[in-house]
Amino acid sequence: MKLSRPYYLCKSDRVVVLFLLAVLAFGVIGYHLLWPSADTTPIAAADSTRSKRRAVGTDSRRAYTYATPSRQVVYAPFDPNTADSTQLLSLGLQPYQVRNIYHYRAKGGVFRRPSDFARLYGLTAKQYRELEPYIRISADYLPASEVYAVHDERPKASSDSLRYPVKLRNSERIALNLADTTLLRRVPGIGAYYARRIVAYRQRLGGYAHARQLLEIDDFPEEALPFFTVDAGDIQRLDVNRLSLSQLKRHPYINYLQARAICDYRRLKGPLASLDQLRLLSAFTAADIERLRPYVRF
Structure with missing residues (x-):
């Protein structure tokens, strides 16, 4: 026999189903009212507050540690054993x-x-x-x-003066091409390190043509320049018509390509009579020639 209502429930069954649904609904509502979710409990809220405070505190400490304000550097004598x-x-x-x-x-x-x-x-x-x-x-x-x-047991009177030479007064000057390291250390801002670098670079150049060449030394203090005088007559000049390629390229102002260009010019066209003859060579710029001019002879 074919049923016309396959999902038909009798009246008593419908009452039972409705009752169970009502119980389930009240149970769910009561659970949420009596036991709030874990993330809204006072303990969780307190933990969240503490976490936020720690985050803020960490950020503030990080900002304090790394965001240091810029300071004006003032150089002055100091003793690292007692300086605050x-x-x-x-x-x-x-x-x-x-x-x-x-x-x-x-x-x-x-x-x-x-x-x-x-x-x-x-x-x-x-x-x-x-x-x-x-x-x-x-x-x-x-x-x-x-x-x-x-x-x-008496103190050595000259010990301190030898260790820390008396600095020059503003009106005093020294000859840059003649001064040794002891005299150079008397220049304000010049210590043993720069004194050695000045002498070493002077030997490579053959002498200084002007004081601003000292700025070619890494991080040289520009405020020391006014304390120097320069006599170009003290420069040792290069005989560009006689020196070999290896000898020429030892000079700070002549690189390998330039030394080879000089040697090739001498071989093809004869001795140089003036640096201006090198202007047509690609190895030399006008600035290179002018910088080299005080250091050559013919």
């Missing part, structure tokens, strides 16, 4: 470098010579070159052998 943080920061040192100095001193470390400061953890070679002329080590921290003679 304010003075060290004014010299251009970073906060972490100042902390390293404090940690070193707290552990009993002593800077006995200016060169000891170069071993400071985190200090760059450029910073040391700039600060070295201003380092002053108190006699209290010097080795006893340097303060007192072996057979005489």
Whole structure:
């Protein structure tokens, strides 16, 4: 027999189904009213608040650590054994470098010579070159052998003057092509490092034609230039018609291609009578020729 209503429920069954649905609905509503979701509980809210505070605190500390304001660098004599943080920061040192100095001193470390400061953890070679002329080590921290003679307990009167030469006054000048490293260290801003570099570059050039050539030395302090005088007569000139290719290219102002161009010109056209004869060669620019002019002879 075919049923006309395949899903027909009798009245009693319909009552039972409706009752179960009502119970289920009330159960779901009651559960949400009596047990709120975990992310809205007071404990979760407190945890969320604390997390936000920690995040804000971390951000603020990070901003404080790295967003350091720019400072004006003021170079002045200082003793790394006694200088405070304010003075060290004014010299251009970073906060972490100042902390390293404090940690070193707290552990009993002593800077006995200016060169000891170069071993400071985190200090760059450029910073040391700039600060070295201003380092002053108190006699209290010097080795006893340097303060007192072996057979005489009296202090050596000339020890400090030899270690830290008296700087030139603003009206004083020195001959750049004749001064040795001891005299060069008397120039304000020039320490042992720059004094050695000045002499070494002077030997390579054959002498300085003008003081601004010192700026060709890496990071040379420009404020030291007014203390020098230059006599171009002290320059040792190159005989460009006699020197070999290897000898020519040793000069800072002549590279390999230029030295070869000079040798080729001599071989093809004879001795040079003037640097202007090199203007047609691609290896030389007008600036190259003018820079080289004080250093050649024919």
